[in-house]
Amino acid sequence: MSDRRALRDVHRWYTAAWLLLGLIPPVIATGNDSGPAKTASLALVGAALAYTAVHRARAHTLLYLGVLALGLGAMAALPGGGGALFVVALPQFWFQSRGPRAAVLLSGGALVATAGVSLWAGSPGDAAAALIGYLVSVVAGLLLHRVLVDAAARAEALARELSLTQRELAEAHRREGAADERERMAREIHDTLAQGFASIIVLAEAARAGLGGDPEGTERRLRSIERTARENFSEARVLVGSAPHGGLTPGSVIPTLRRTLERFTQDTGIAVDADLPEEVDCDQQTRIALLRCTQESLANVRKHADASTVLVVLARQPDSIELEITDDGRGFVVAEARGFGLDGMRKRLTELGGELTVTGSVGDGTRILAGLPTNGRC
The missing domain is CATH 3.30.565.10 (Histidine kinase-like ATPase, C-terminal domain)
Structure with missing residues (x-):
């Protein structure tokens, strides 16, 4: 979201710049009846209008860059200004193109048009400035593209690693929770059912030993066995969650x-x-x-x-x-x-x-x- 906002800000600045630049040729044209000045004025205004169109409809980017290349070539006819304007406009090819290859080709076309018109108009200095600006933009653009590609790859790898770590952490938490629950259940079973069964065994052995000569004691032990078994049953219901905690009342x-x-x-x-x-x-x-x-x-x-x-x-x-x-x-x-x-x-x-x-x-x-x-x- 922040990248899109930054790109919109760049578009706004370029729109303002083109509008300001678009005011210059008409001013020059009104005081100069020469054909090159009028041609350059029309080209610059056309580039500004084309940028406005592509800013509203991104599908026309290639058309805009083509118009910009032709416009820069036409503006090279302006005395002392075509080469400098070409250098200023070079970032447009890198911002608007879909990749570095397209940016190199389109800006190269603009270079050919600008340098050719500058030489035809007798301004070899402007042609040289355009060539140097083009070479610098290509080197800087390719380096920046590589930096951005590497950063995107690192961000994607980091996102994958983070996602994997989150899944592993969630699985570890799940396993830890399951282990804790097993330990809790084992402790509850030991403290309730196991103790109850141990008591039943002791009582049953004592009852069997007293079958012949201690009927009252045997009956008492049998009642204890029955009571303990019922309590174990209640505790078993508690452990499976079908009853409130057995043996305890609130308060x-x-x-x-x-x-x-x-x-x-x-x-x-x-x-x-x-x-x-x-x-x-x-x-x-x-x-x-x-x-x-x-x-x-x-x-x-x-x-x-x-x-x-x-x-x-x-x-x-x-x-x-x-x-x-x-x-x-x-x-x-x-x-x-x-x-x-x-x-x-x-x-x-x-x-x-x-x-x-x-x-x-x-x-x-x-x-x-x-x-x-x-x-x-x-």
């Missing part, structure tokens, strides 16, 4: 945590000492993070700790909320700990600006501290 996370702790005690027989505030009103993401960290920590206690007591503390700080879960089990070497559960908790908290701290040692139990900044969410 306080405390009732959900209490139910989780009660169920854990019922299923495992491990005592839970809970220190929870009456109410903590948080947004959905914070509630989910607190619940998943609690579920994962309790699952680790059930599978690995061999603990008898678990302490769960949820506390509000001035600018954060902290969940602390401590057991009196066998413990482990934290530096050697590897597992999807701990990594999943850590990544979940990091996404919300929080952090996970795990401390413990062999024989001294384990302490897990999950901290989340509130940032107005609680």
Whole structure:
């Protein structure tokens, strides 16, 4: 768009120049009755009119340049002015032609006409000036054309490279988004369905062992299996997007945590000492993070700790909320700990600006501290 505007500006300046030049021959002609002056005047006026026509209809460019070449030849009859006017008009051939070859040929025709008339009129100096101007214009025009062609090629190559880079970047973003989504789904499945199935397996084994002598315990475990299976079904619906987030209700996370702790005690027989505030009103993401960290920590206690007591503390700080879960089990070497559960908790908290701290040692139990900044969410 800017190139077109610049070209229109050039046309306007040339139009003004031709109109001004067109006024000169009539003035000369009125004071000079010679035939060459009148001929040159008519040629210059004709060139100005031809330029106006081509400015309005670009299809007549070749006609205009032909008229200009003839007009320059006729104006060479003006004493002392034809050669200079030829040099001034040379850029027209380069601006209006479709390519350098046409510009060289058309300006060469104008040179032949101008130099020939200048020699016929006895002005070899004008003929020499026209020849020098022509040679300079050809060299400068070809160099400028090469610069423009190279610039256009570089711009086109840059545009192709930019387009390719944009496509590659979009593909990278798509793949990164898909990888993040797969990781999120894997974490959700591990923290919900996998933990539920593990609980069902433990309960089923205990129920089978008590079939002969503990009917009440067996019935209780079967009810726990049924409840866990229903919860897994609800979580599966959540994962496929057909239901709101299971296990959570809007508002306080405390009732959900209490139910989780009660169920854990019922299923495992491990005592839970809970220190929870009456109410903590948080947004959905914070509630989910607190619940998943609690579920994962309790699952680790059930599978690995061999603990008898678990302490769960949820506390509000001035600018954060902290969940602390401590057991009196066998413990482990934290530096050697590897597992999807701990990594999943850590990544979940990091996404919300929080952090996970795990401390413990062999024989001294384990302490897990999950901290989340509130940032107005609680």
